[in-house]
Amino acid sequence: YMYGTNWHDRSKQVPLKLTEKSVRGTISNRLKPAIKNDPVKLNAEVEKANLQTVDTCALSPEHDTLQLRFTLKILGGLQEPSACNNVEFKQSYAKAVSDYIEREAFTELGKRYAQNLANARFLWRNRVGAENIEVQIHILNNNIDQKWTFDATKFSTRNFDCNDDNVIALGKYIAKALASKDDFLMLKINCFVKVGSGQEVYPSEELVLDKGNSKTKKSKILYSVNGIAGMHSQKIGNALRSIDTWYAEFHDPEKTAGVIAIEPYGAVTNLGKAYRTPKEKQDFYTFFDQWARGTNLKRIEDEHYVMAVLVRGGVFGESDK
Numbered sequence: 001y002m003y004g005t006n007w008h009d010r011s012k013q014v015p016l017k018l019t020e021k022s023v024r025g026t027i028s029n030r031l032k033p034a035i036k037n038d039p040v041k042l043n044a045e046v047e048k049a050n051l052q053t054v055d056t057c058a059l060s061p062e063h064d065t066l067q068l069r070f071t072l073k074i075l076g077g078l079q080e081p082s083a084c085n086n087v088e089f090k091q092s093y094a095k096a097v098s099d100y101i102e103r104e105a106f107t108e109l110g111k112r113y114a115q116n117l118a119n120a121r122f123l124w125r126n127r128v129g130a131e132n133i134e135v136q137i138h139i140l141n142n143n144i145d146q147k148w149t150f151d152a153t154k155f156s157t158r159n160f161d162c163n164d165d166n167v168i169a170l171g172k173y174i175a176k177a178l179a180s181k182d183d184f185l186m187l188k189i190n191c192f193v194k195v196g197s198g199q200e201v202y203p204s205e206e207l208v209l210d211k212g213n214s215k216t217k218k219s220k221i222l223y224s225v226n227g228i229a230g231m232h233s234q235k236i237g238n239a240l241r242s243i244d245t246w247y248a249e250f251h252d253p254e255k256t257a258g259v260i261a262i263e264p265y266g267a268v269t270n271l272g273k274a275y276r277t278p279k280e281k282q283d284f285y286t287f288f289d290q291w292a293r294g295t296n297l298k299r300i301e302d303e304h305y306v307m308a309v310l311v312r313g314g315v316f317g318e319s320d321k
Contacts, residue, residue, distance in 0.1 A: 001070070002203060002229040004063035007132060007194045013067055015228040016201065018055045020218070025050035054220035057229045061198040066126060070236060071140070072187045074113075076180030078310055093292045100307055101179045108304055109311065110175025112160050112243040114167045118148075119155035120191055122231070122239040125202040127152075132194040137170065140186040146173070152191075158258055160245065178311060203229040241312055246301040247275045248282055262308040284309045288316060 003013040027046050035041045059066065079097045084090040116122070120133050127133065133152035139145070148166050155162055177185035195201065204223040223230050241262040249255040257268050257275060264284035266276030276282040287306050291297050297306070 001068070001225065002057070002201060002231070003067040003069070004059045005065050005067050005192070006063055007065045007192065010065070010067075010192065014060070014063070016057055016059070016066075016203075017227060018057050018203070018222050018224050018229055020053060021056055022051065022053045025052055052220075053218045055218060055222040056200065057203050057222060058200045059195065059198055064194055064197045064199075066193040066195055066201045068123065068126070068189075068191045068193070068231065070189055070231070070233075072117075072189060072236075072240075074174055074177045074185040074187070076177055076183050078178065078307070079181060089292065092294050096292050096294065097307075097310070100303055104300070104303070104307075106175035106178040106307070107171070109243070109308055110173075110178065111162075111168060111171035113174050113240055114171035115155055115160055115162050116240050116242060117170065117187075117189060118150040118152060118162075118164070118167050119157050120152035120193070121157050121242060122189075122236045123191065123193060124231075124235065124239065126193055126195065127157075130193045130195050132192075134192045136190040136192075138188045138190070139173065140188050141184075144173070160243065160259075201229070204232040204235050241308065243308060244305065246299075246305050248280065249275055262305070262312050264309060264314065285316070289318075 002016045004016055005013045027048055027050050031042070031045060035045055079094050079101070081090065081093065084093070117137060118135060120127055120135050123130075123133070130153075135150040135152050137148045137150070139147070146169075148170060150166065155164070155167070173185055177183055206221040206223050208221055223232055238261050242259050244250075244260045244262050244266065247260065247266050249257070257271055257273070260266060260268050260275060264276070265274040265278075266283070267274050276284065278286060284306065287297055287302050288309075291303065291306055297303050
């Protein structure tokens with residue numbers, strides 16, 4: 001949920017509402033050769049009004065800070081798949097996961113998830129151009145009383161070389177929950193972002209498949225719950241699992257996409273590319289079929305990647321053929 005407040009006085013937090021506006025834009029898309037090469041047709045085309053009705057969200061003139069708050073539950077139990085109809089595979093899978101937990105204890109993954117909370121990657125576009133970003137994290141489990149406050153601007157979103165004691169401490173709690181058989185960790189995240197008085201903020205955008213041809217319909221619909229602007233849980237989840245620096249092209253300055261989200265094929269939709277292809281034997285299924293049947297992978301980074309996909313979840317079956 002998103003609220004408006006002030007950086008130096010956070011006593012009052014006002015829920016942010018969506019507003020609708022209609023704008024008269026210009027035609028600016030790429031035109032067909034027959035139109036762009038004919039001045040008369042070009043003039044006739046650009047004279048048309050590009051009418052748009054869109055949702056927007058902004059702080060009030062009295063507020064200079066966006067507050068985003070959500071809760072996050074981290075679950076264990078990776079040793080047991082939710083469903084598996086092959087007894088032999090289930091046994092070899094459970095052994096592979098248990099061996100990883102015994103050796104690695106989710107330390108690396110826990111640290112990376114913790115850094116993505118500390119650096120406020122989950123803000124997405126709201127992070128750009130922010131003067132100050134403060135992330136408050138509170139463990140809500142009854143038997144743990146632990147809080148942290150992070151200055152998100154001090155933590156990189158481009159690598160995971162961080163050695164901050166508080167990030168490591170949070171990472172250990174996350175790793176312990178992931179490594180458990182049936183335990184969980186409940187976190188409350190409260191983030192304050194100083195973006196400036198009256199500035200626009202960016203909730204999630206709804207995917208509307210049937211917009212129709214009517215120009216009276218909105219071309220951009222933003223996400224809200226009970227009238228309060230918000231972020232999709234999937235969008236926050238995608239930010240938290242953006243920890244993949246283990247794909248082959250990461251260290252190539254010309255080809256890298258930077259840190260990408262954990263996906264079976266390393267898909268980056270806004271670039272239209274898969275960075276982990278079966279042809280190069282770098283995808284999840286290639287690794288998983290070997291690893292879950294007892295074959296050791298060549299690199300520990302590949303094991304981290306496989307376990308991160310299992311944390312993400314999915315249906316990973318194969319045909320009986």
